[in-house]
Amino acid sequence: MATVMSTVAPPEQKHEPGPERERERSKDRVIGVFRATPFTYATLIIVSAVLCVPLVFVVSIALASDQTVNANTFTIIPREFHWDNFTRVFGTDLPMHRFLMNSVIISLGAVVGQVLSSGLVGYAFARLRAPGKNALFIIVIATMMIPAQITMIPQFILFKELGWVNTFLPLIVPNFFSNAFNVFLVRQFVSRLPSEIDEAAMVDGLGFFGIYRRIMLPMLAPVLIAIGIFTLTATWGDFMGPLIYLNDESKMPLALGVQYITSTSQALQAPPWNLVMVGSILLTLPMILVYYLGQRYLYEMDISGGSAGVK
Structure with missing residues (x-):
C-alpha cells in the first residue's frame, strides 16, 4: 500500500516594519504636510x-x-x-585698521573660551555622577532668567578691583566660564549619546578626560562649532561691553569705532553717513561669511537625538 507523503507549507510569517521603515513613512508624511505650493x-x-x-x-x-x-x-x-568709500574709511583720523584688529582679537578669544568651557562643563553634567549634580544644573539654567543689566554694575566693580578696566580681559576672560545656554546645548547632546561608548572606553583604560578628548570631542564638533558661531556673532557686534570697559581709542573694536565716525563731523554738519554705512558693511560681511561656511553644522546640531555626532 503506497503511502502518500504530503508536505505542508509553513505558514507565512508577517514581517513587522522595522524602525527604519517607520522613520521613512513618518518622513514621507511630514513632506506631504509641508509640501510647498506656488x-x-x-x-x-x-x-x-x-x-x-x-x-x-x-x-x-x-x-x-x-x-x-x-x-x-x-x-x-x-x-x-x-x-572709493571703502578705502576712504581707512584714511580717516580714526584708526580703523586697529578697530578691525581689536574686534578679531576679542571675538576669537571669546570663541575659544566658550568652546573649551562649554564642552567640558556640558560633558561633566551629562556623564559624571556627583551628589547634587541635578540641583546644580537647575541653578545654572536659572541664571538664564537674570537680566544682564542686573549684574552689569557688580561685574564692573569686580573688574575694576582686579585692574582689568581698559583692557581686553573683561571681554574675553568671562567666556572661559561658559554660559548656561551653551552648557545646556552640550549636556543635551551628550546625554543622548549611548553610554556604552564611555563604558567601552573605560574598559580600555581611559578616564573621563581621555574619553572626552579622544571620543566625545569629535562627536561634539557640530554643537561646538554652532556655539562658536553664536559666540562670534554676539561678540563681533557687541557695543555695550567695550563702551563700559574700554577707554583708549586704540583699544576699541569696530562696533564702537563705527559710532566714533559720526563724531568726526564738524558742528552743524551732517555726519559722513556713507562712511558710517561702509563701517556697518564691514561689521556685517564677516558674519554673513561665517554663517555661510558654518550653516551645515547648525543644521547638523540635533540636540534631541545626538544623531549628528554619530553620522
Missing part, C-alpha cells in the same frame, strides 16, 4: 524682499557721494557707485 514661494519672496530693503538701503548710502550725504537725498536703489 503661494508658499510667492509669500517667501515677498517677505524676503521686505527684509532685504534695509540692507539694500545701507549699500545705497555706502556708495553715495559726499554731496548726496550733505543734501540728504538718499534713495533705496543705488544711483551712485563710489567704491
Whole structure:
C-alpha cells in the first residue's frame, strides 16, 4: 500500500516594519504636510524682499557721494557707485585698521573660551555622577532668567578691583566660564549619546578626560562649532561691553569705532553717513561669511537625538 507523503507549507510569517521603515513613512508624511505650493514661494519672496530693503538701503548710502550725504537725498536703489568709500574709511583720523584688529582679537578669544568651557562643563553634567549634580544644573539654567543689566554694575566693580578696566580681559576672560545656554546645548547632546561608548572606553583604560578628548570631542564638533558661531556673532557686534570697559581709542573694536565716525563731523554738519554705512558693511560681511561656511553644522546640531555626532 503506497503511502502518500504530503508536505505542508509553513505558514507565512508577517514581517513587522522595522524602525527604519517607520522613520521613512513618518518622513514621507511630514513632506506631504509641508509640501510647498506656488503661494508658499510667492509669500517667501515677498517677505524676503521686505527684509532685504534695509540692507539694500545701507549699500545705497555706502556708495553715495559726499554731496548726496550733505543734501540728504538718499534713495533705496543705488544711483551712485563710489567704491572709493571703502578705502576712504581707512584714511580717516580714526584708526580703523586697529578697530578691525581689536574686534578679531576679542571675538576669537571669546570663541575659544566658550568652546573649551562649554564642552567640558556640558560633558561633566551629562556623564559624571556627583551628589547634587541635578540641583546644580537647575541653578545654572536659572541664571538664564537674570537680566544682564542686573549684574552689569557688580561685574564692573569686580573688574575694576582686579585692574582689568581698559583692557581686553573683561571681554574675553568671562567666556572661559561658559554660559548656561551653551552648557545646556552640550549636556543635551551628550546625554543622548549611548553610554556604552564611555563604558567601552573605560574598559580600555581611559578616564573621563581621555574619553572626552579622544571620543566625545569629535562627536561634539557640530554643537561646538554652532556655539562658536553664536559666540562670534554676539561678540563681533557687541557695543555695550567695550563702551563700559574700554577707554583708549586704540583699544576699541569696530562696533564702537563705527559710532566714533559720526563724531568726526564738524558742528552743524551732517555726519559722513556713507562712511558710517561702509563701517556697518564691514561689521556685517564677516558674519554673513561665517554663517555661510558654518550653516551645515547648525543644521547638523540635533540636540534631541545626538544623531549628528554619530553620522
